[in-house]
Amino acid sequence: MYLDNAATTPTDPRVLEAMLQYFADSYGNASSMNSFGKDAKEALEESRRKIADFMNADPEELIFTGSATEANNLILKGHAFGAGKRHCHIAVSTIDHDCVLNTVKWLEKQGFRISYLPVDSYGLLRIDPLQKVLEEDVTLVSVVHGNNEIGTVQNIKKIAKMCHENGSFFHTDAVQSFGKLPIDVELIGIDSMTINAHKMYGPKGVGALYIDRTLKITPLIHGGSHEFGKRAGTENIPSIVGFAKAVELREREMDAEGVRLCRLRDRLIRAALEIEDTYLNVHPTKRLPNNVSLRFSHLEGEAIVLDLDAEGIAASSGSACSTKSNDPSHVLLAIGLRPQEARGSLRLSLGKKNSAEEIEFTAQQLAKVVERLRGISPLTHLS
Ligand SMILES: Cc1ncc(COP(=O)(O)O)c(C=O)c1O
Structure with missing residues (x-):
């Protein structure tokens, strides 16, 4: 039973089917002049158009990358290197993904x-500090749309408007929300946006950066003139076709x-909140449709996660990217939790394979696991 869809999703068989042709038959290089190359180029541009249409962008504003991590690096470093140290001033939310914060x-x-x-205790961006920093010549603001750990969804239209009123560009990491919530980059006023395929039933290892043509960046990878000169390297056609198919299905x-x-x-x-000393980490309404982020005192x-796994339920304690670190999650600390509270968090992220029966089973197992662990936890006896 898979309840870790915020980490990654299973590839939809229809996506896999669409990709196969580009491994087996149409394997040309999109830059080649021959017929194989032309087929690949057509598939590349058709995929670009499909994904761009879905977000109401021009196809020339979409750059394919090897991941969302790369797309976030491209916009942040690309903007910084383009603007230079004297002019560049980037502001990021404290609950952005590690690939933004570490960059x-x-x-x-x-x-x-x-x-x-x-951010506030729900993870919503505090408006006054944003206004203050915007008045200090910020050139680019980056705020994650749907947070990957707690699922809070920001009012990016309002944030984008504030950025534009102060002459700043607005970037959002929409990896968790794209394909779940409608996103029209024109209507919202997004200047650049990061997405990937593997959180929406597409393949891993392919992402994209939407970038408005008024936002100039310096490329990070030099080579050929692929991707409008913004990201060199032979395009990964099977994965890009799979990405577009995933978008079409979404x-x-x-x-x-x-x-x-x-x-x-x-x-x-x-069901989870019926368990004693259990709390919800996320905003009660401004949240992703599939995210359940809870915390349990004394655990x-x-x-x-390990006990649920033994019962056949795959969950996670937070972001998949920081599970190797023992530090409490930066997102949970940013919403004001104490380190011990942050350590007691559990993320259950739902996907299209989950049935109502699975959810009932998970609710029952969760209650059992929490009761059992509290019975043996030294933290229960210390409090
Ligand atoms: C909000 C967010 N941004 C970026 C990423 C990184 O995506 P990728 O695995 O494509 O590098 C993730 C994946 O966990 C994410 O949840």
Whole structure:
């Protein structure tokens, strides 16, 4: 039973099917002049158009990358190197993904000016500090749309408007929300946006950066003139075709699936909150349809994950990217939790394979596991 869809999703068989042709038959290089190359180029541009249409962008504004991590690096470093140390000032939310935060920390070490924007106890960006920093010549603001750990969804339209009123560009990491919530880059006023395929039933190892043509960046990877000169390297056609297929399916299925997932999510939350000393980490309404982020007093999230796994339920204690670190999650600390509270967190992220029966089973097992662990936890007896 897979409840870790925020970490990655299973590849949809229809996506896999669409990709196979580009491994087996149409394997040309999209830059080649021959017929194989032309087929690959056609598939590349058709995929670009499909994904760009879904977000209401021009195809020339979409650059394919090897991951969302790379797309975030490209916009942040590309902007910093383009603007230069004297002019560049980047502001990021304290609950952005590690691939944003570690990139700006690296830039900071190189002498670039970086500001960190606080959030409230639900993870919503605090507006006053944003306004303050915008008045200090910030050139680019980056705020994650749907947070990968707690699932809080920001009002990016309002944030983008504030950025533009102060002459700043607005970037958002929409990896967790793209394909779950409608995103129209024109309507919202997004200047650049990071997405990937593997959180929406597409393949791993392919991402994209939407970038408005007014936002100039310096490329990070030099070579051929691929991707409008912004990202050199032979395009990964099978994965890009799979990405576009995943987007096409999301376009058709997202709304109905979202309603179903919200129902399952709310059922799981109601059941979990019946367990004593259990709390919800996320905003009660401004949240992703598939994310359940809880915390349990006197327990370690990792122990719950291991016990659930033994019962056949795959969950996680937070972001998959920071599970190797023993430090409490930076997101949970940023929303004001104490380190011990942050360590007691559990993330259950739902996906289209989950049934109502699975959710009932998970609710029952969760109650059992928590009771059992509390019975043996030294933390229970210390409090
Ligand atoms: C919000 C967010 N941004 C970026 C990433 C990184 O994505 P990728 O695995 O494509 O590098 C993730 C994946 O965990 C994510 O959840």
